[in-house]
Amino acid sequence: MTGLFSEVFLSALLFGAVTAAIPLLLAGLGEQMSEKAGVLNIGIEGMMLAGAYLGFVGAFYSGSLWLGFLTGAGGGIAVALVMALLCVRIGLNQIVIGIALTLGLEGLTALLHHFQFSRSYPRLPAVDVTVIPLLSGIPVIGLALFRQHLIVYLAVALVFAMGYIYRRTQLGLNLQAAGDKPAALDVAGIDVARTRTIAVLTTGALAGLGGAFLANVGAGLFIPFITNGAGFLGIVLAMLARGRPVWVLFGALLFGVCLSLTTAMQVAGINIPTDVIQMLPFLAVMIMLVLFGRRASLPAALGIPYERGVR
Template structure:
């Protein structure tokens, strides 16, 4: 593999990993609040089609991104209502959200199935002066678009928020022991609702990024299972934002390496196996997630997936 192919592959991996990073950050905030949201894939699909339609109508990809984030927050709030107020089983509610979100996306996207945004309406690259000229690194990291740069800021802000702010510490307390947090005067339901909606907005933004970047709308392939990868990535990252970003780029490389090896005419590994690799890793991580003892060792919030009933504290 020559240097140019490697650089282009890594630059593409950043683009591919960005929606995964955004969705994983959203899932991470949900889970830090004690809410397990398995509906990330459905939220991403709704965000993707809403952003596509919004951008197509206005010609402004930034407005499309905002529309996708709002759609994601709205859909996630439904999961919040079922999980927090109605105290429904969070796994069942999350899976129902995938089905519901997929159905909504198919319905909204029927008129534009298979279409892509015209080049003038797509999110373009915005190179960072001075840094863009750095050998290799400049092309990989500093000739990207605003969403890529924004995702870095969001991850850093989330890491600071969770560890250095009172509100972030309150969030962590709610995820670890909602009864104790409630006794300390923290409004558990409000904290959970807020972060479920915020997490949904980030997942919707991740889906929106895919279509505003130029991918055609195709409900079967637009997100391509990235929502499930994001859920697994939260565990892989031990519920830490910076690790989630690094893991998202690793998954981005795994998703791109197949094309890179074909471009370099490398046939040692079957391309079908390379295509499956990210999803095999996702399944492995989800199996790990199912073991309670393993989750605790990895740093899982103690109250993850457990409804809080105030009278039973």
């Protein structure tokens, strides 16, 4: 058993947990903003896939990881534009369009990958890490938490930036109002559609970035359907967090640890099917809900398109 709890093993486990958590964190934060503004964004899985594919292609051809993140976020925004146009401007059913976008992007990214790379799966070189002085010297935690790619730190910083936006800025208030009582926001002279569009496009950017991280940093390659439900996990995280960005971070880390545990167990040669470990985070959350389940505080106008003058 000493091998299982050795310093190397533990820090590898934690490192993997952080890597697995970042895409979920970005997706969760993005979904949270959409939901706050009253748009149930089920297309987030498609936005992540667009981000993963374009992010990988961008990084692969340019050789720059940062350009990859940029194209990934751009891919997410492109899908979000369609969503904003159809669901916010025109007011089509968000669940129909969201699922249609997810299905379409699943197919489209797999199709493009096929025509571009055929059956080969080229890999990106290993990523550079930013070592934080002093802190990275701490045993176990230092190796795992403070020797990550710069974007990991930025993603964590984003949690607090989001918290600030929601609590302290006009934009945060507008978003909240767009989700809870859009008519009131309209009366106050602020364009509901514009506010919601901002939220959906931000979701697209964050989800695309999360997808690009998943492909470029997490896996180092793109395979069709690489997100494998990460977007839906983001929706779960956003709803569980009840509007608080910090809770998304905790949730993402919980799921990240369990995902990382799956790989670590296999490496350690412990013969538990991965499916059992994959069930753990969901079991934990369901038990928590059964024990402490309270009325979820979702925005009142969630999922309802806003049309001026209609009761």
